[in-house]
Amino acid sequence: MSVEPLSPTHAGGLFRRKPIGDRHGPQLNRTMGTFQLMMFGVGATVGTGIFFVLSSAVPEAGPAVIVSFLLAGLAAGLAALCYAEMASAVPVSGSTYSYAYATLGEIIAMGVAACLLLEYGVSTAAVAVGWSGYVNEALVNITGLQLPQAILAAPFGTPGQETGIINLPAVILTLLCMLLLIRGASESAKVNAIMVVIKLSVLVMFSIIAFTAFTTDHFADFAPMGSAGVATAAGTIFFSFIGLDAVSTAGDEVKDPQKTMPRALIGALFIVIAIYLLVAISAIGAQPWTDFEGQSEAGLSKILEIITGNTVWATILALGAVISIFSVTLVTMYGQTRILFAMGRDGMLPRTFSRVSAKTQTPVNNTIIVAIVVSLLAAFVPLDYLIDVVSIGTLTAFIVVSLGVIILRYRQPELPRGFKVPFFPVTPILSIIACGYILANLHWYTWLVFALWVGVFIAFYLLYGRKHSVLGRMLAGEDVDADDADDAEVAH
Template identity: 65%
Template structure:
């Protein structure tokens, strides 16, 4: 156990031990390990294959033309380098908390709190904004099936260009996800797995129908947009891979995490990249690149393409709309899960009140923080238009990717003999290239986004200076130690810690 640091610099720089980390007074020490490799892989796919693939072609093809296929490969490689770094960190530090826990272990408490701010912003805004998107797709599906829509007053926030009273479907979606998460991680994972399989089948249907109208003529002028177009499209596509971070939030609920988490991260990356490229290839073979991005395809591009292929028949586009509704549901569920587990890790470490790390003894889930997350994100989704905040999600995610890549290097230097079931191939070139790719994408974000991001992180770090550093579990050893990753699935025993000398 590291000695207590009494001065501010010492507190800011102290690091969480990889093994034997203390538990804050009054917090639960662990969650139930119930998730296997397949379920965790589906978490990654569920959080990543969302609305992005349903609309990204309409945004990316006009920039790169048919060479958007190369853009998908470039984006997949860039995201893949970050995913590989995640895989090593997840194997070396197999606990909940994602990048927050990795930063705490490698860079110290102050940086970890800043990273936590990035993650909470990323996950919170993403949950709310995704739920708002689900509301729109649900209304469109109701229109297709029953020629009926929810009243505008119940499907729009009270602020915005066309105000309503409340976005009720968005709020209800978050409530349903919260109830699932309270019921249990295994149950949530099962529901997510079913939804992921369904949406992959729907995308498979799109590919099958699209190939009936496939022609290689649409790939003429493959390189006309040049390298600049390819990189611009790759930046757009990169953001559709950000859900891979969600896998690393499940460290405390995974069986054999040192092996399971790297497999799940890399498996999810392989599935997502393959699906994206296959859908893009089928779509490009169906219509010319010039038709992408038109007003008629701006919001429901794949559905419009299916209707055109089938000469006005709408059955396939309706099935695709069902797939979009299912897709967004699973994204919201997994992203909300990730945020609750980050809050659990912070509460267990003492950087947030212990109530965030209280676990229900029957379901072994952090009920308190799930209720808090559900209430806040539900209110945001129902009452606030969030479309303009998507760039904040991008900043938070990219900084998390950078921190993980740098953390790999730091941990290799500081603890070279630490057991690692997976190691980054091509080290140290791979993590360096990962950082460079993320910095390149960050460079293109607008200044106003950086301003809002800086204000939010400033608030979080002020909270750390005023409260968190005084309540950190590293101050006095807490109530015990976090059980190692080999702890049994139903083991509720806390590893004995040192005597409380308060």
Template identity: 60%
Template sequence: MTSMPQQLLRRKPIPREGDETHGPKLSRSIGLFSLTMIGVGGTVGTGIFFILSEAVPTAGPAVIISFLIAGVVAGLTALCYAELAGSVPVSGSSYSYAYTTLGEMPAMGVAACLLLEYGVSTAAVAVGWSQYVNQLFHNLFGFELPAALSNAPEEGGIINLPAVILIALCALLLIRGTKESVITNTIMVVIKLVVLVFFAAIAFTGWNADHFANFAPFGFAGIMSGAGIIFFSFVGLDAVSTAGEEAKNPKRNLPLALIFALVIVTAIYVLVAMAGLGAQAPEQFKDQSAGLSAIIENLVGASWPGTLVAAGAVISIFSVTLVVLYGQTRILFAMSKDGMMPKVFQKVNPRTMTPIPNTIIVAIATGILAGVIPINFLAEMTSIGTLAAFIVVSLGVIILRRREPDLERGFKVPGGYVIPVLSILGCLWIITNLQLITIAVFAVWTALFLLYYFFYARKRSVLAQPGPNSQEVAS
């Protein structure tokens, strides 16, 4: 009989080349370019359109260095994701990686993190989309949606209807088929990148080198604080790893897509930051609510460039919502196949090859959150969930190298254990800057989820059942 510690730490076998995973299968229809666009689409969202008004007052013109530092910390983790994605090419992101390296109970702890990162952020991002739609309507047509239909009850409204509509549209796309969703996301990502390059091109016409004279007014501490603020604009790169079972040639394409997405995101962020600072004095960024739109409206003296950038923000957030909703459904799909979630989450429609019931359930849950609950605090919770998942991935690289040194890897992080260790330290550093209440609530949420595992999922685990999928490895 298996002891309790063996049950809690049993590990899922690593799929080998040509192995068939148990349970329903998804269609491998996503190529390298589309995978890269998933990473960019899940990352370039509201952050870059408004982050300068928060980061510049903290770091000054040296915010450019802050962007690079945040990109390096995110990049360290992205490299670790790339190695694991090329070694364990399955759906489920860091949940699946933890299951094969740390064991079942730690994997469920990571799953709790991912439910925050993807589920809650889907709703939070949709609420942001509602605000930008209203801004765009005001600029184009001179009217806004009634407050009762664009705010949660606690904010004086009845329901945030645009947020609910956005989630419903994204769910319909995902139900229609992964290929169609990926094509739509790719188009939207290209559009928002073009809009950001357009902003930079306009902003560079007003370049003033004097804006960089007092480069680091708040010293190294200000630069690092700015990096902490900016880091969360890089969250979303890991969405690539949720597509493990739908990627073509995953051992090659998943690592490459993660690295390409990181390079594109970092380059566009630094470009926009330099252009914005060149066009506007640092002291003008404080409390500037319209972000990039305001910068070029003030520079050009007309509203049309700002309207175009606002439209880009609307498209950008649509793309982010689509990607995070997709990621959430694929994580639940992987968990259901492992017995950690009810079987309804793994039912695949034979025509569309998508998990339709799963998508509907996630859309309803996130739609309710977005429609009736102000979720500013819950949105902050996504940050610590993401960082905890990042730490597990970096640990997974170290553990898997020691445990499976001969495993075929599509990509291997250079420098031995240096990068995984630096990634862990970087994430821990950012966690120490979070509010204590955020850390406390996260701990309670994780504990509740582990209770669900202990009393429900543990006995239903595929590894606990007799048969070919019941292989258990004691740690």
């Protein structure tokens, strides 16, 4: 790929742009193919939503939650097409952060990085929290023993919610993922692919059993909360589409990324939407929508238990969820470490974040740091406080990618692309509108948390990142190659 030459616009301070094709600094090994990368997308997405978000979304929209899934899926689909083009044009680690750096400028990229780190960090913790419910459900069904509440929940929660001291299973899950990621990206991808097959199998099993109790009466009061409820639920459900973004974080570790990444993104999208709709329709057909509230812990297993009158199938689903939600945590942790790696390589974070182990070819420092932060979130923050915060980060990232496609098409039409968005510029514009519509319906306190977090990141950039930027130093004529040599010595 040709590298875009530096020009006066790059030297524009806060809005200087990184040349497309620049691979300066530490590199990762390209070991993943299309199937493994597609399974990364499915692994990070399916499970995050279906296994426990129905208990939050159905009470908001009623049976019309199916429309909410379609709305969220439409927005995600439009954005996925934009991601496919950007990933083929800018095939490096860092996802939307790297795309924004190449199209919108350095300070915008830092704001996007804030969105991504919030999105990945919080979603990983939220999934780990949900995992605890399935661990406990499986243990009760198999042995009759129940884990103490003190080690199953955070020390505070919403009114009426049971609390504990620490969510210990969530911490254990995070540490297990950390150990696997440290071993290597290829090993992690293989384990994830196995987990995804198990995950899809148990969800198909759930749907088959749920359809045996299906009744159209449960769809009679289709939209009790009106269009506002549908939109609110779509915002909550959007939390479950974060996995598509995880595919784009692997740009430095994929074989033939210009072709592989678009194929993996679009393939993962079709699998995700299909399985979500299948499970949502069968679940609502099997159980009145008013019964979903309060089923946040192991909700689908409870439905099977009610339908069959025994715990056998519920136990199988719970065990499948224990295994499959592991894959969500694994991939979202992976994504966050690669974003931090890209930022460290660009000088936006201290150099420790860009260092790669010579033995495993993974950013070990990042993996340990992410595991510690996620463990603390998962241990002490309840799931209800986490889901909408993830949605706002995801939606913002999707909007930036869609905008980036438009800018790059006009700024560099000759740039090699392995995939082009169909119906340009209508598709990226529709993506921006759809994501903006869902954003507008998120709760005000979600916006407040988001604004504070982005503000902190921009302040960090102005105090640290702007001065240490590799691009800025190159433009100033400094020799940054010596830093790479130092990092190589440290890695060995």
